[in-house]
């Protein structure tokens with residue numbers, strides 16, 4: 001029996017050149033790269049696209065200022081080139097953002113400024129703007145809400161910011177338009193490769209419970225922090241391999257934009273205990289984060305530790321004029337970094353582990369890709385597909401139009417509203433008229449989401465549940481969990497009108513409590 005959806009889905013027994021497991025940044029990038037080359041590709045995601053780590057990032061497209069300090073210049077240069085490429089691919093979802101590092105000691109501005117000059121130099125033509133030293137008055141103007149006491153000046157530099165989950169949906173839709181078949185809420189439960197035959201990929205639809213098997217010449221495991229589970233799954237034809245991932249969790253707290261109402265982000269490169277802190281305006285709110293704590297278990301919804309919350313609240317309060325309290329937090333979300341395990345890893349120093357990716361091929365041909373960062377998804381995808389072709393797992397096909405804009409991308413010259421402003425129709429880019437054509441375009445449910453957008457999410461953006469809509473098609477849960485909980489029944493009703501049997505309202509209501517640290521349900 002095949003798996004049913006409103007969009008084209010693989011049939012039981014269907015054969016593909018490539019099956020990709022995992023619909024985060026990495027898997028979607030691989031599926032798009034393959035589809036653009038004319039390969040026959042299917043991608044299966046056990047939950048929703050980007051529901052793992054790829055919706056929980058700091059939302060920065062960056063070269064990695066902190067890797068400069070580690071002297072890893074080639075890693076930084078590659079990421080800076082990729083940063084520029086992604087900004088071109090989806091200007092409605094990814095834009096340049098100015099960052100200011102406030103300086104409270106005499107040496108900080110010249111020290112960090114010199115490093116950032118090198119950052120500019122490495123970016124070369126991919127640079128987004130030049131690093132500038134700011135006097136005290138200019139810093140106060142650039143960062144309204146910053147702690148003025150003891151402030152000497154600052155350094156301004158440029159990076160990018162994006163809406164991670166919506167970019168994932170844009171990748172999925174672009175891959176679909178290029179011929180890929182993508183299915184969310186569909187878990188790969190079994191992988192078997194008979195001698196001299198295609199792999200058999202067992203699937204289970206988590207919404208209906210239905211099962212199916214498809215065949216693939218090549219299987220790419222892009223399951224993020226869960227890659228090792230897939231490699232070690234019973235029925236998988238390899239001996240238990242060494243773990244590839246050393247996961248680390250990162251917490252973000254979201255507070256009202258009035259704590260720092262300007263248009264720039266703030267970076268503290270070295271907090272009092274030597275960590276990094278970001279204060280980033282995003283979709284009308286302010287993101288504070290993040291942490292880096294080893295997390296060997298792999299829950300779907302990890303909890304923040306009290307120490308992590310305390311670190312973010314106290315460091316943000318130190319650099320902002322107003323004290324940030326737990327009761328100010330509108331949403332708290334936690335993501336797991338799929339850091340590549342170093343052989344000498346002792347699980348105590350994940351900050352020392354590289355964000356670089358790795359590609360591993362098991363004896364039975366299963367190719368696993370893990371690590372890297374959102375910013376470099378394209379580079380990783382290219383390397384994976386080239387690896388598969390070089391090892392005769394896929395037929396040779398020349399690269400497609402890798403620089404073609406993603407579906408919905410407006411012309412780079414058009415001026416899309418900034419991503420730090422509240423969410424609205426502009427996030428659909430050139431597809432906005434399609435949204436407006438759905439019923440309920442004038443009926444707002446909250447946080448800029450309309451009835452028409454919910455209908456569009458089901459019809460065109462692969463949404464199946466209330467959580468898909470309010471977490472990732474629209475970032476309500478990440479911006480204000482209490483408001484998301486209020487909006488949920490109306491969204492559920494529209495999903496049912498669109499033919500969704502059980503939109504998972506009760507599950508989503510419970511999930512909202514998880515995102516409200518001071519108000520558990």
Ligand code: FAD
Pocket residue numbers: 021022023024025026027044045046047048049050051052053054055056057058059060061062186187188189222223224225226230248249250251290334335336337338370371372373374375376
């Ligand atoms: P995931 O997004 O986790 O995708 C893997 C998917 O595989 C999941 O959706 C999962 O459901 C699915 N899956 C697992 N098992 C199966 C199965 N058996 N069958 C089907 N599907 C399966 N990068 C940046 O560039 N900029 C940033 O600002 C940034 N900030 C970050 C902040 C934090 C706190 C964290 C944790 C990471 C950050 N990153 C950032 C890194 C970036 O988010 C990740 O590198 C990237 O999202 C990883 O994507 P992925 O596709 O490999 O993993």
